[in-house]
Amino acid sequence: DFDVSRNDIGGTIPTELGAWVSLDNFGVRLNALSGTLPTEVGAYSHIVTFFGDDNMISGTLPSEIGAWMNITQFYVTSNELSGTLPSQLAQWTRLSEIYAFNNNFTGAVPPLSLSTSGLCRLTLSNAPFGNTFECP
Numbered sequence: 864d865f866d867v868s869r870n871d872i873g874g875t876i877p878t879e880l881g882a883w884v885s886l887d888n889f890g891v892r893l894n895a896l897s898g899t900l901p902t903e904v905g906a907y908s909h910i911v912t913f914f915g916d917d918n919m920i921s922g923t924l925p926s927e928i929g930a931w932m933n934i935t936q937f938y939v940t941s942n943e944l945s946g947t948l949p950s951q952l953a954q955w956t957r958l959s960e961i962y963a964f965n966n967n968f969t970g971a972v973p974p975l976s977l978s979t980s981g982l983c984r985l986t987l988s989n990a991p992f993g994n995t996f997e998c999p
Contacts (some may be wrong), residue, residue, distance in 0.1 A: 866890035881906045890914040903928045916940040941965040960984045
């Protein structure tokens with residue numbers, strides 16, 4: 864696990880963190896991180912939770928995160944992310960929660976595997992395509 868949440872850390876997410884390929888949980892929420900999410904994080908083949916919310920992370924989400932086959936929770940709320948959500952998100956079959964509101968995403972939401980993933984919460988409000996979708 865790597866969790867440095869709530870530490871007022873600034874700067875960018877180092878590309879060297881991509882070397883931690885067996886990482887299960889990644890938490891950098893509630894800091895002052897800026898810059899883009901490095902493509903190297905796509906190497907986290909075992910990642911289950913990603914909490915990168917409430918920072919100043921900008922740019923697009925790298926398509927390499929589509930390789931996260933075990934991801935269940937993905938939080939990138941309240942950043943400065945833009946562009947479209949990667950189509951590779953449709954490969955996340957264990958996903959239960961996505962929180963991506965308060966960003967600058969555009970375009971359509973990729974076709975998520977709602978029937979197989981058990982996705983219970985998709986929150987994309989404050990985006991051109993967004994609302995909150997919850998389990999019945």
